[in-house]
Amino acid sequence: MVTFGTLSQFAALAFSLLTMACLLLGVMRDDGRWVQAGRRCLVSVAACATLASIALGYLFLSNNFQVEYVASYSDRALPLFYKLTAFWAGQKGSLLFWAWVLSLFSALVVYNNRRDPDSRLTPYVYLVLGGTLSFFLFLLCVVSSPFDLLDFVPKDGQGLNPMLQNPGMVFHPPTLFLGYIGFTVPFAYAIAAMTTGTTDASWIKKTRAWNVLSWIFLTVGIILGGQWAYVELGWGGYWAWDPVENASFIPWLASTAFIHTAIIQERRGIMKVWNMALILLTFLLCIFGTYLVRSGVLQSVHDFGATGLGGYFLAFLAIATIGGVYLLAESYRQFKTPNALESYLSRESTFLFNNVILLALAFATLLGTVFPFLSEAITGNKVTVGQPFFNQVNTPLFLVLIAITGVCPLIGWRKASPENLRKNFLRPALFALAAAVVLFASGIRMSYALLSFTLCAFVAGTILQEFVLAVLSRKAVTGEASWTAAPRLLWRMRRRYGGHLVHLGLVLVVVGITGSSAFKLEAQGTLSKGESLAIGEYELKYENFRKYEKLNRTIYAATLGVFTDGARIGSLDAERRYYVNARQPTTEVSLRSTLKEDLYVTMPGISRNGDITLKVAVNPLLVWIWIGGGLMVLGGILAIIPKRRRETP
Amino acid sequence: MIPFRQKAAILLVLSLLLVSPDIGLALSESEVSESLLCFACPGEPLSIDRCGGGDQMPAAISRMLGEGKSKEEILQYFVGEFGEEILTIPPKRGFNLVAYIGPFAVLLLGVAVAFLLIRKWSSAGTHADRGADGTASPPPLGDADRRRVEEALSNFHEED
Amino acid sequence: MELPILFFLVAGMLVYSLSPLFGPRKSRSDEPGAELRRRIADLDAEKANTLRAIKDVEFERATGKLSDEDHEELHSLYTRKAAEILADLETLRNEADRADDIR
Structure with missing residues (x-):
């Protein structure tokens, strides 16, 4: 064989x-x-x-x-x-x-x-x-x-x-790869369009499903990766900005930018060259991502060519870049159309800004990822660029992105009348302000968290307002009841509202990220049987200890009773596993997840006398990251369900 | 050279303002450890560390916290011990500033370009629509034409 | 055992792949009338874009993003454009029909 x-x-x-x-x-x-x-x-x-x-x-x-x-x-x-x-x-x-x-x-x-x-x-x-x-x-x-x-x-x-050996890790790499690989198809169409001088939007139309589907796969891959890190690595987080993660996030950002401007080209026939450049960039970043993840360059920075793959990948990237840029330059004149917008205040122009922010985020992440190499090559200084750096630089950029996501639905295609914009702005802005006041009154003082939640409320408000207004206008025309008009509208204009659903999902993800990073509680302690450890409103009582064999591993498990206000609300099994053929034991995460918060327990140590060391965290709102991620994927799927009726010429 | 430095300084101040940490709570061990790598397994942040080899580091951190040292002092101690590589975040000076300021510079540049483009395109659009002088009212559309467009519209079932 | 199977499979694929080469020569060049058809297709796309623009401005007004005056202005602009395109399309289609008849 x-x-x-x-x-x-x-x-x-x-x-x-x-x-x-x-x-x-x-x-x-x-x-x-x-x-x-x-x-x-x-x-x-x-x-x-x-x-x-x-x-x-x-x-x-x-x-x-x-x-x-x-x-x-x-x-x-x-x-x-x-x-x-x-x-x-x-x-x-x-x-x-x-x-x-x-x-x-x-x-x-x-x-x-x-x-x-x-x-x-x-x-x-x-x-x-x-x-x-x-x-x-x-x-x-x-x-x-x-x-x-x-x-x-x-x-x-x-x-x-x-x-x-975890289901998340089983499906994380292939979904990510499916995303990476999928972008090869629109890339191929773009190259073909440039070579043949096909200046219309046919390549964009033909590859729309490929783009969105690949984007969905990237999204699923990233979410699964975060989920895996959260339940398997046991440090209490889901995203560490390490190079492997960044390698998937950077093409995600570039492709998100592309999906937005591709809509403009499809509708308006403008930004042709820019779209070519974006899909070229996305493809290159996907190949670069594959290279980062699988070439071994990250495990051992110093044997760059140790696996012998590095040089080939760089050569391929170089050929693709040079070829792509050459074709772009060659066909620039052909593709350059007199770009014209009816108004400076239009959704088209908001998309331009969204592109700028997405690409700035991609640039920041890429720069941070390669900065250690850059620094060593240029100044000889070895530096580490870790999680706190990315949080510092990317958080403000991300908040700007959220803000513009909120402005977008307020501004219509082609033209928005300024006085209407002001009127439409009012309700979501008041809603966001109210949210901010409530949050402030309930004792939230961290500026970032407050800002982030307020922006989320604003985005949710604008999306909701847009949908409600559309439902009302449909009702006025068709005379349907709200509960039939709403789903019908959602279905009939699924491209538009699929997109809004993705944005709503993004809002939930941001809520989860903000809550779990700004209000995280942590505690650590060593317990003998019968003792308890308190964190937030929870108390964990060490009740029992077991050892058993299962499949290819031996498991040591401590049963912990979970109490709030003296009442037992459930139990958790903290585990350490010894796998056949593995040199080190692994810590299994046990989790009690509610919509409000996650109780997160790991057991880094078991001593001979049966005492256990526990690391416990409470991650508020974290589950909304997965819910929001799911919504983003659903929205994407909704947006690419093909329509049945076709225009008859 | 000076203007660039000034600009850089302004940008830096701006970005520092944007990212200024929240003050208030007592310093915890994890707040310090997130800025450090584990010395035993290169590349692994101390807050994520699973190797156990870096156990001395958290111990040292909590000892120094007990002595009432600030985060800066504790980090300085580890830099003295292991060099700057032990920090997860490059110090904000020299070439490292490129990493801090670069993204914001790109953002500002991009926003400026986007503004110019939109202005150019929208002026092109409004001129083309309204005739050269922008005031001439076009001749009214014939009924036959209007009906033809309406018919085409009613046959047009594209979504969105 | 598996190697002969592979051999036959690959041989089969090779025959399948290269068999078109022994057929009659097919030119990829555009057949007569292709240029006309391409122009019609382009114009069709433009028609769809313009009709969509009309629907857009109607939708944006219905959801309160466009004032009545702005809507009126854009609506008549696109209607005019659509009328022009429809007229052009008809001319081209007639031309194409005539070309077909001659052939």
Whole structure:
């Protein structure tokens, strides 16, 4: 099966090179036969990559530890589910996963274009997809193959890192990768549009679903990553601004900017060059993200080329950047349209500012992420850029972003009348002011928290007002009752209100972030059986201790009674786990989550006499981060459900 | 050189104002430890640290807190011990200022460009709409044309 | 065992992929009338944009973001533009029909 996998990879590489050759010939000779052959080659790449992936999955399932990759990330005791997901636990498998998914996406693009097989755009789209595939398949075949063998056959594998044996971690990398990979398709269309001089918005229309879907995947990936960090790492937080996290956040910001201005191009036919630049940036950041996460550069800053991947990735990035910028410059004149807006006060212009802020945030995050390298290269000074830095720099930027999210629904497309704007501004502003007064009266004095909550109230107020006004006007026209008009409006204008729903989700996320970071309580203590530890309004009583075996681990669990006002409201099991094949015990987080706050308990130590050391935190409003994240995803999905009726010319 | 410095100083003050910490509560151990890395596992912040090797650091922090030292003094102690790399946040001086000020400079620049663009575009838009002098009223639309547009509108079912 | 299967699979894919090369030559060049059709498509897109603009300003007025005067001004502006485009489209369509008839 090892040879089978290796050969499949080589076959995939051969087909992807063949794809490029056929398409180039077809375009140069103006011969549709070659183009069709190239298209079929692209489908064959998907088939071969699928075979290679099946082979790797089979090797994991059959415990073939002579394969170095399998030995590094699996062992006999690993549960079946995690054996399959160990596929993408390391660099080599992740590369195969990337290539496989991209090949499937490419085949999907071919399928979607089956009815107009010979448009001017598509050969170039396939060419870019084939080129990107060739790069990843080349890495797999030549530099870092998951099918490499060890010189000996170990009795057992080294096992999967216990921290990765968690459902959140199982789905976090692939969803993130799906997002990264998905943006290759709009990128390919943009390159094709530039090459062929297709100046209309057709590429934006065709790739809208890809954009939003990839954005959704990135969002889900980021949320799952935060959730995993929260329940698995045990330090009480969900986001540490470490480079791996930033690598997913930066493209998310760029793609969010792109999604907004893409709407403008679709509606108004302006900002063509800017959109090309943004999708190019998004794609580059996605590749850069993959590189940061999976090349090993972060684990050991000093062996930059240790895995041999760094140079290739940088070369690919350089080629894509230079090629993209060259095409942009070449086609600039062609794409440059006389941009015209009816009014300086329009949603179009608010989108311009939202772009500026999103990109400033992306820049700040990128700069902070690479600053240690930069500083060492330029001044020779080693510095660390950690969480407090990002909080300091990004928080003000983020608050500005929230504010503009609130202003946006107040200003209509094309033009807003100033007096109406003033009138519409009044209610949400009063609502926000009232919220601020209530919060202040209830004793909240932290300036950031107060500002953040007030802005959130403002945004929620404007979105609500816009929706209520729209429902009222629909009622006036159709004579429906509110409870039928509201859902019908939501459904009929789902693109618009899907977007608003995403913003509402963002508000909830910000509420959760603000509450849990500004009002967090922490306590630590060592308890003997029967003793308790108090935090906030809770009291935790150490009631019982157990030890038991489960699957591939031994678990030491302390049962803690949770009391408020002397009444027992539940219990928590604080756990330490000893995994087979793991050198260190891991701490399991136990959590009591309510809409108001999370009670978060870890047990860093157990002493011989049975005393336990507990770390406890109360994270107010934290659960709203997950709820808001869910709402953002739902809004995104709502916005891309295709409409059934089509305009008949 | 001076104007740049002045600008930089203003920007710095602005950004410091924006990010000035809230004063009030007593200094806690976690407030200090969030500014420090674990010395035993490079790159891991002390507040997240799971290795246990850095256990001496929290102990030292709570000892110094007990002695009534300020956050600055405690951080200074660790910098003396391990160098500036132990801080999670680069000191605000020299080249490091680039990281602090850069994003805000980019923001201001971007906002300025956006303003100029919008002004240019909206003046182009209003001129094109209203004729060269902006006052000439266009001839009224014929009934046939109007009906044709209305019919097209009623057949137009695109969402949004 | 698995290797011969792989061999046949890949051979099959190769035949599938390269078979179009042995068919009759198909030029990718634009057929006659393509230019006209492209212009119609462009104009169609512009028509959709303008109609959407009319709907937009109606919606923005209904949700209270546009005053009646501003609405009136923009509405007549877009209606005029839409009328022009519709007229142009009709001319082009007739032209295309004639070209088809000649062929």
